[in-house]
Each structure stands twice: as C-alpha cells, then as structure tokens.
Amino acid sequence: MRTTSRSRPPNRRAMILAAAVDAFAHRGYHGTSMADIAAAVGISAPALYRHFRNKQQLLGQCLLVGLDDTLARIAAASRADSRGSAVPFELVRVALELRGLPRLWQLEFRNLAPDDRSAVLVRVIRLTGHLRRWIHGSRPELSGPDVELLSWCVLSVAMSPSYHRAELPPPMTAHVLDAAVAAVVSTRLPRSASSGLVRPVRSDTGNIELDRALRSERMLAEAARLFSTRGYAAVGIEDIGAAVGVSGPALYYHFSSKADLLDQIVRRQDEWLRLMLARAVAEGRSAEESMRSLMRSFARFGVDEPDLLAITVSEARHLPGDAVQRYRRVRRDGIAQWGRLLQAARPEVPLPVARVLVRAAATVVIDAVRNPRLCRRGDFADVLVAVGEHIQSAPIGQRGMAK
Structure with missing residues (x-):
C-alpha cells in the first residue's frame, strides 16, 4: 500500500511568524520558548528550527x-x-x-x-x-524638530490600542484615532528659551547616615533604571547591588526578592497615579481645569520618572499572579476615572470613546519620555501637555458618538 506524506503548508513560515508575534507580545521574549511557538503552530520543535536557527x-x-x-x-x-x-x-x-x-x-x-x-x-x-x-x-511653518516630535506622537496614537483590550468595534476605534491624530498635528506647540532638558545629577558623596537611611530608596531607583533599560529577566540581584554600591545579598535586608523589588516599584507608580487623580479632582474648580491639572501632572511625572513609568508598561507581567491582577485593576480603574473626568468636561462623548482618547494621550507621554530623540527639548513637558490636551479635546463627529 502506498502512503502519502503530509504536505507542508506553503505559508508555514508566515504561520510561525504570526504565532511568535502573539506569544512574544503576550508572554514576553524570556517567557516564551521555541517549543511554545512550535506547539501553537502544530509542528515539532525540530521543524521550527528548520525555519529559524534560534529564538x-x-x-x-x-x-x-x-x-x-x-x-x-x-x-x-x-x-x-x-x-x-x-x-x-x-x-x-x-x-x-x-x-x-x-x-x-x-x-x-x-x-x-x-x-x-x-x-x-x-x-x-x-x-x-x-x-x-x-x-x-x-504645517510648513513648523521647525524640523517640531515636525519630528509630532511624527512620533502620531505613531504613538496609532499604536495605543495595542496596550489594552478593544472596547469599540474596529471601524469606530479607527475613526476616534483618526480624530486624535488630526488633533496632534494641529497642536499649537509652546515655546521655551531653554535648549535642553536639565536633569538632576546625583552626587556620590554626602552624609553617610543619610545614605544608609535612604538606601532602600536608592535600590528601588536603580532597580527601576536597570529593569527599564535591560528588562527584568536580564537583571540580577548582583547587578542592582553593584549599582547601589553594596553586595547583592545585602538587598535582602530590605527586600525579600527581586520580584518584591519590582512589586514595590509598580506600587509606587500606582500611588502616584492615585495621587494625581485625587489632586486633579480636589483642586480643579471645573472638569476642564481638573483635566488640565491631571495632564500636567502625568506629563511631569513621565519626564521626571521615565523609568518608573516605563516599567509599568514593559515589566508588570513579571509580577506574581495576584500582584499582576492588582496592577491591572489599578490601571483599569485609573483609566476609567480619567475617562469619566473627560466625559464630565465633554458630556457628548461616550465613556468608551473617552477612554480611547485618554489612552492615546497617555501613550504619547509613555513613549515620548523613553525616546532619546525627543527628551532633550527644554519645553518637553509643556509640549506633551499641549499634545495630550489637544488629543482629549479632539472633535469626534457622529460616527464616534455611537455607543
């Protein structure tokens, strides 16, 4: 009896790439194995290695x-x-x-x-x-740096849905994002006399007792920097200790594990977000004023603490399961509250649409503060505020108002 071998699908390479994108995007590079990707495609690991030599x-x-x-x-x-x-x-x-x-x-x-x-x-x-x-x-009147900044902001707005679950049908989401993009490009950018963003320089000398008292804070700051630049999985306790000037095991006097360090960093961001929201609501004399206050606080926080902001986007998935759920709940609640604040200022905008606009404005800040091509501007925070406010005031039109 003749046997027929199973034919290889002509699009197998494309199938592998699609499965890999999904796996890497959801579980991370270090959390995904070649065997995971092979299983998702329905092939053996050796068959996968015939297409790609390594992960x-x-x-x-x-x-x-x-x-x-x-x-x-x-x-x-x-x-x-x-x-x-x-x-x-x-x-x-x-x-x-x-x-x-x-x-x-x-x-x-x-x-x-x-x-x-x-x-x-x-x-x-x-x-x-x-x-x-x-x-x-x-906008031919804009300078080259201004054009470049707005181009990156447009890219961030377009990519913003990749960080959250879809709440609107794709055509409606696209319509809202089109309006946000148009708002970015029409933003009147502020002007600053300063030519560069001056960041504080930390001195290695000072009061020894004060340094000891603040050592745990320095550990958190250095861990945030290393996690942001290298990734959580690529950083060891010894790396964090060396950055602070202590042996790796000395960190265990302050934190139970590397995961505990990450958890504390993410909690700090949670606390800042709650504080920003509470202050904006308490101090604003109107919804519009509260919105402006919140946008200024978020942009200033991003410029001052880019590593802390970046980690909550890129490294929170490495938290233990219960901590991941806590962070996702805090983030979801924060966006919902920000969206309700926007809706109070613009009652005609449905809440799901308000959340799309809020996420677009927040993504612009999150991406921009990590972009070395942009963050040397002296008016950086003011520019981010202007762009974020314009996104949230984007005219949506009737297509985007359907609930």
Whole structure:
C-alpha cells in the first residue's frame, strides 16, 4: 500500500511568524520558548528550527517582516495621495490589524541581535519619514524638530490600542484615532528659551547616615533604571547591588526578592497615579481645569520618572499572579476615572470613546519620555501637555458618538 506524506503548508513560515508575534507580545521574549511557538503552530520543535536557527532570530524576523509589510502599505498610501493625508489613515488601520507588532517593538526591541536592532531602527525611521513629510506639508511653518516630535506622537496614537483590550468595534476605534491624530498635528506647540532638558545629577558623596537611611530608596531607583533599560529577566540581584554600591545579598535586608523589588516599584507608580487623580479632582474648580491639572501632572511625572513609568508598561507581567491582577485593576480603574473626568468636561462623548482618547494621550507621554530623540527639548513637558490636551479635546463627529 502506498502512503502519502503530509504536505507542508506553503505559508508555514508566515504561520510561525504570526504565532511568535502573539506569544512574544503576550508572554514576553524570556517567557516564551521555541517549543511554545512550535506547539501553537502544530509542528515539532525540530521543524521550527528548520525555519529559524534560534529564538532571537525569530524575534528579529517577526519585527522586520511586520515592519516591511507596514512600510509597503504606507508607501502605497503615500503614492496614492500626493497630499499625504492617506498615510496616517492607513497607519491607524495597519496598527489595529497588527496589534501585536507595535507592542512587540516597544517591549522587546532590547532583546534583538545588534544587526536586527539597527535594521528595525532604519525601518521605524523610514515609517516616521512618511509622517514627517505629511506633517511638513500640512504645517510648513513648523521647525524640523517640531515636525519630528509630532511624527512620533502620531505613531504613538496609532499604536495605543495595542496596550489594552478593544472596547469599540474596529471601524469606530479607527475613526476616534483618526480624530486624535488630526488633533496632534494641529497642536499649537509652546515655546521655551531653554535648549535642553536639565536633569538632576546625583552626587556620590554626602552624609553617610543619610545614605544608609535612604538606601532602600536608592535600590528601588536603580532597580527601576536597570529593569527599564535591560528588562527584568536580564537583571540580577548582583547587578542592582553593584549599582547601589553594596553586595547583592545585602538587598535582602530590605527586600525579600527581586520580584518584591519590582512589586514595590509598580506600587509606587500606582500611588502616584492615585495621587494625581485625587489632586486633579480636589483642586480643579471645573472638569476642564481638573483635566488640565491631571495632564500636567502625568506629563511631569513621565519626564521626571521615565523609568518608573516605563516599567509599568514593559515589566508588570513579571509580577506574581495576584500582584499582576492588582496592577491591572489599578490601571483599569485609573483609566476609567480619567475617562469619566473627560466625559464630565465633554458630556457628548461616550465613556468608551473617552477612554480611547485618554489612552492615546497617555501613550504619547509613555513613549515620548523613553525616546532619546525627543527628551532633550527644554519645553518637553509643556509640549506633551499641549499634545495630550489637544488629543482629549479632539472633535469626534457622529460616527464616534455611537455607543
């Protein structure tokens, strides 16, 4: 009897990439194995290695192929519309279709091989280049740095849904994001006489007793910096101890584990968010004033504590299960309260739409404070406030008002 071998699907490589994007985006690079991805595709691990030699190469291909596809669609939109207005329209829809890709780029870029990291940066710069040409054509009076800043803000708005569950049907979400993008580009940017953002420089000398008293705070600050730049999984207790000037085991006098350190850092961010919301509501004489106060506080917090803000986006998934659930609840409640505040200022806006706008404004801040191309501006916080306020005041129109 003749036996027929199972034919290999012609799109198996694409199936592997799609499964890998989903796995890396939800479980993280270090939390995903090649066996996990092979199982998701329905093949053996050796069969997976016939396509990709290791997990790092697979991560690189996920981003490079996804960005190449995105660039092809954006370039086609640019050719189809000489004014360039089709570019942001298409970007929003690509980002909604490929929700895992933006998240993967933001969270796992540091785990790429050096050559892939450079190749991804080249593609992202090309992507923002399309946006820069459109923005320059729309607002020729803007300087080059202003155009670049707004291009990155537009990219953040388009990618913002990748960090949360969809609350609206995709067409309605796209309509709201289109309005937010238009608001970004029409923002009147403030001017500052300062040419650079001056950050405080910590001195290694000082009162020894004070240093001992604040050692746990220094440990938290250094752990936040290391987790933000390298990733939680790549940082050891010894790394944190060396950054503070103590032996690794000395940290156990203050914290029970590395996970406890991360938990305390995330709790700090939770406390700041609650404080910002409470102060905005208590001190504002109107909903509009409270909204402005909250946006200023959030932008200032991001500029002052970029590592703390970044960790809650990129590293919270490494918390123990109950802590992860607590953080997600706090974040969800914070966005809901911020959305209700926006709805109080704009009663015509349904709450799900308000939350989309709030998340877009918050994502602009979260992304911008981690972008070295932007954060040297002397008016950085003021610019983020202006952009965030304009996003939240974006006119939605009737299509976005359906509940």
